[in-house]
Amino acid sequence: MVVPSHLRALHTEDKEAITDLGPITVAPPGERRSGYFTFTRDPALAKYSWPFFSITGRREGPTFLITAGIHAAEYTGIDAAMRLGRMLDPGQLRGRVLIIPLLNRPGFYERSIYVNPEDNDNMNRVFPGRPDGTWSERFAHWLLNEVIAQCEYAVDLHAGDMIEDLVPFVTYRETGNTDVDGRARRMADAYGAEWLVKAMPTGERSGLLFAAAAARGVAAMIAESGRIGQVEADAVARHVDGVQNILRTVGVLDGEPARVAPARVLNRFEWLRSPVEGFFRCAVRVGDRVKKGQALGEMVDLLGERLEAIESSVDGIVLFLVTSPAIKKDGLLLGVGVPA
16 A cells, blocks of 8 residues: 555654644544644634544554534534544554534534525535535545545445434445445445445536545545434444444454445436425335336425425435425435436
8 A cells, every 4th residue: 555645653662653644633643632733724624623533543454534414403423533543542553534524614503404505505516616605515635635535445324314313334436446445335334324326316416525536536425324314222323333343344444344235236326306385295204115107205385285205216225315395495305216
């Protein structure tokens, strides 16, 4: 493995060898560091601080990034990232693990759904960002270039937002680079989810963190666990256990990885949106198998008059659905994964 020049100091036995990963001061070998960082080079970003953990082993190895909370109300990912930051033992690591438990810092205490209140944009739709763009675009630019692109591996933890129910699944994006794609698939299979989605839906905005990371040569994936903004112990544990199994699988964390069934591949992901504004009466649940043309629910107006029947455009599995019935025109209703 070729070690980036800015990280070579970490492969010494010198406890004083501390280096930076962008705005983050990395822990010296054999130690853990936690605290807050900011992007001092951008005044609009610098008014916020972001939590981080840096855990560095004494043995040489890759840099593994764990992020969560790019959607501020997806709480199981945030909680799992905090727990991992406190439990990972430097003595059991090769290389280093960097954890940022909350990316959407402006939205967290606002309990913001989907978007960043600084500019009302979805922070997971603006990568690779721009240094002279909106708040979210500038954040994406600095995070990608100063932190993400300096890592070999990245896992972005997600959950069902406050108005989303879902079944656990993982996602990675194929780049055509056999090394990057192979490592990402190995990570995704090690997490232990039943379903793996290999592509975002046609027509959905690009700009996802993990896809931008993959384009920069980082083996990256998303893991989804948790529902409707709740902090459920089993959903948090799934993230914690899944990430640890990934770390063991790629050789960052000591121990034999658990044998888990490889995820079942879904080659397509279709998101259904409402053609009208109204009240959504949903007729399916997450995990249901549906057929093309099957009724999934209906849109009615505020007097209960039927406006539109909602039918599935594909055969597949309902991976998530919006639990709030209040739907704007073109509002998201649910997502169906389509098997190979």
